[in-house]
Amino acid sequence: xxxxxxxxxxxxERTSWRTYTGAPLGQAVKDKVLAxxxxxxxxxxxxxxxxxxxxxxxxxxxxxxxxxxxGFIAGARDFIAGIVKRGDAxxxxxxxxxxxxxxxxxxxxxxxxxxLGGSFNKTGFAEQAKLGSDESMPAVTPIGYHPVDRRFLExxxxxxxxxxxxxxxxxxxxDGTFTAPLSEERAGVFKDxxxxxxxxxxxxxxxxxxxxxxxxxxxxxxxxxxxxxxDRGIAICHFDLVSKAKGHAGIWRAEDPGIAKxxxxxxxxxxxxx
Ligand SMILES: Cc1cc2nc3c(=O)[nH]c(=O)nc-3n(C[C@H](O)[C@H](O)[C@H](O)COP(=O)(O)O)c2cc1C
Numbered sequence: 001x002x003x004x005x006x007x008x009x010x011x012x013e014r015t016s017w018r019t020y021t022g023a024p025l026g027q028a029v030k031d032k033v034l035a036x037x038x039x040x041x042x043x044x045x046x047x048x049x050x051x052x053x054x055x056x057x058x059x060x061x062x063x064x065x066x067x068x069x070x071g072f073i074a075g076a077r078d079f080i081a082g083i084v085k086r087g088d089a090x091x092x093x094x095x096x097x098x099x100x101x102x103x104x105x106x107x108x109x110x111x112x113x114x115x116l117g118g119s120f121n122k123t124g125f126a127e128q129a130k131l132g133s134d135e136s137m138p139a140v141t142p143i144g145y146h147p148v149d150r151r152f153l154e155x156x157x158x159x160x161x162x163x164x165x166x167x168x169x170x171x172x173x174x175d176g177t178f179t180a181p182l183s184e185e186r187a188g189v190f191k192d193x194x195x196x197x198x199x200x201x202x203x204x205x206x207x208x209x210x211x212x213x214x215x216x217x218x219x220x221x222x223x224x225x226x227x228x229x230x231d232r233g234i235a236i237c238h239f240d241l242v243s244k245a246k247g248h249a250g251i252w253r254a255e256d257p258g259i260a261k262x263x264x265x266x267x268x269x270x271x272x273x274x
Contacts, residue, residue, distance in 0.1 A: 001032075001035065001036055001039060001105055003104070003105065003108050004108055004109075005108065006245065007104070007196070007241050007242055007245045008192055008195070008196060008242060008245075010104050010107050010108050011104065011196050011199050011200070011238060011242070012199060013107055014103065014104060014107040014113075014201070015163075016113070016114040016115065016158075016163065016201065017112030017113060017114055017142075017146040017150075018072055018073050018074065018114050018150070018151075018154040018157065019073075019074050019075060019146060019147060019150050019151045019154050020073070020074065020075035020076040020077070020112060020142060020144045020145065020146055020147075021075060021144070021145045021146065021147055022075040022076075022077055022144075023144070023145050024057065024077065025078060025111075025143075025144065025145075029109060029111070032105075032109060033053065033078075033080075033106065033111075033143060034053060036102050036105050036106075037051045037052070037053055037080065037102070041097070041098045041101050041102070043093075043094045043097035043098060043233065043236070043237070043240075044097075044236060044240065044252030044269060044271075045090050045091075045093045045094040045097060045233065045236070045269075046090070046094070047084075047088065047090045047091040047093070047094035048084075048085075048091060048094065049082060049083060049084045049091055049094055049095040049098055049099075050082075050083040050084075050135075051080055051081070051082060051083070051098065051099065051102065052080070052081045052083060052129050053078065053079075053080060054067065054078070054079045054080070054081050054125065054128050054129060054140070055077060055078045055079075056077045056078070057077065057078075063128070065124075066121055066123070066124030066125075066127060066128065067079065067120075067121065067124055067125060067128060068120070068121040068124060069116060069119050069120050069121070069142075070119050070120075070121075071153075072114075072116065072119040072120075072157070073114060073116070073119075073142050074151060074153075074154075075144075076142030076143075076144055077144060078142065078143050078144050079125070079140050079141065079142050079143065080099065080102065080113075080140065080141050080143055081125055081129050081137050081139075081140045082095045082098070082099045082137065082138055082139045082140065083095075083129065083131065083135050083136070083137050084135065084136060084138060085134060085135060085136075086134050086135060086136045087136075089229050092138050092228075092229035092230060092233070093229045093230070093232045093233040093236070093268075094233060095138060095139065095230065095233060096228075096229065096230035096231065096232060096233020096234045096236075096237065097233040097234070097236055097237040097240075098233075098237075099115075099139060099141065099230075100200070100201075100233065100234045100237040100238070101237055101241070103115070103141060104241070106143055110145075111143055111144060111145065111146075112142070112143070112144060112145065112146030113141045113142065113143050114141055114142055115139060115141055115201055115203070115230070116139060116140050116141060116142075117138060117139045117203050117228060117230060118203070120140050122137060125137060125140055138229075138230060139230055161204050161205045162205060163205055165205075166198050166199060166207060167198070167207050169181065169182065169183075169184060169194075169198065172194075172197070172198055172207065172209065172210060172211065173187070173194055173198075173210075173211050173212075173213070174210070174211070174212040174213065175212075175213055175215070176212065176213065176214070176215030176259075177212070177215075177259060177260065178210075178212065178259065178260065178261055178262055178265070182194075182211075182212075182213050186213070187213065189246065189248065190213075190218070190220065190243065190248070192242050192246060193238075193239045193242040193243040193246065193248070194211060194220075194239070195242075196238035196239060196241070196242035197209055197211065197235045197238050197239050199238070200231075200234045200235055200237075200238045201234060202227060202228070202231040202234065203227065203228045203230065203231060206226065206227050206231070207227075208224050208225045208226050208227025208228075208231050208232075209222065209223070209224060209225075209227070209231065209232065209235040210222075210223040210224070210225055210265060211223070211239075212257075212259055214257065214270075214272075217272065217273070218250075218272070218273035219257075219270055219271065219272040219273065220239070220270065220271045221257050221259065221267065221270045222235065222236065222239075222267075222268045222269050222270065222271070223261060223265050223266060223267050223268060224265070224266055224268055225262075225264055225265045226264060232268050236252070236268075236269065239271060240252070240271075243271070248273060249273070249274040250271045250272055250273050250274055251271070251272055251274055252269055252270070252271050253269070253270055253272065254267075254268070254269045254270070255270055257270065
């Protein structure tokens, strides 16, 4: 499926919605969402995952209760569950890429979403998705219409995790080594792709991604300073979608360049201009 507007606009528009109107998806919108879930979305992580539509429609009171979100989400009736083979960390990163792509498409068609990696009833959702014993469900997102304004409690949640702020460039992007911050000027035509990474969502908004621009060639080395495997997939997704939209062909490869790195920072993958 194509995006209807520039990907950077959609990245800027996406925000977590924890309040929903409860209105059912219109048939045409629902068809689009279901088509998205059927699409084979490839990622540089070279793994597989499954997305499943879960609705409260037709469920009895007890079944609906099991699709709980501990008060984090209000009014949602539909969800997308992300499913991977148990114990496969790359598949979780891949799911980060794939579900974020779907979330950006949902944003594009005016729907609200919210990554949930912790605040959902894993047992209840697993039961509803008929999860296999060799599968796990690292994340779900509600998907639906949201009101114009957030409820009071949601506003408080956003304040607590400082959801509207992001770390500055100098804390995230580096020039050749981790000791030299990368300026927007030095990023050149890749400025937007990196800005796309910076604006991405992450669990409790920790923004654990770090990127070092290669000192010699147009290559970017991705690292994570803790955070979740899902966060890594999301960062890779944003860089990939923006750089492709800008017409930069490149290849992703896990090939540690051996740059000295701070403690707690781990190499993930590199993008190199073709
Ligand atoms: C992998 C991942 C897991 C998340 N898990 C939860 C969660 O369990 N509960 C929740 O309320 N928000 C969750 N979030 C949403 C983040 O708190 C949110 O993305 C961040 O605060 C930035 O806000 P924004 O999405 O509005 O830009 C999660 C986000 C990501 C990327």
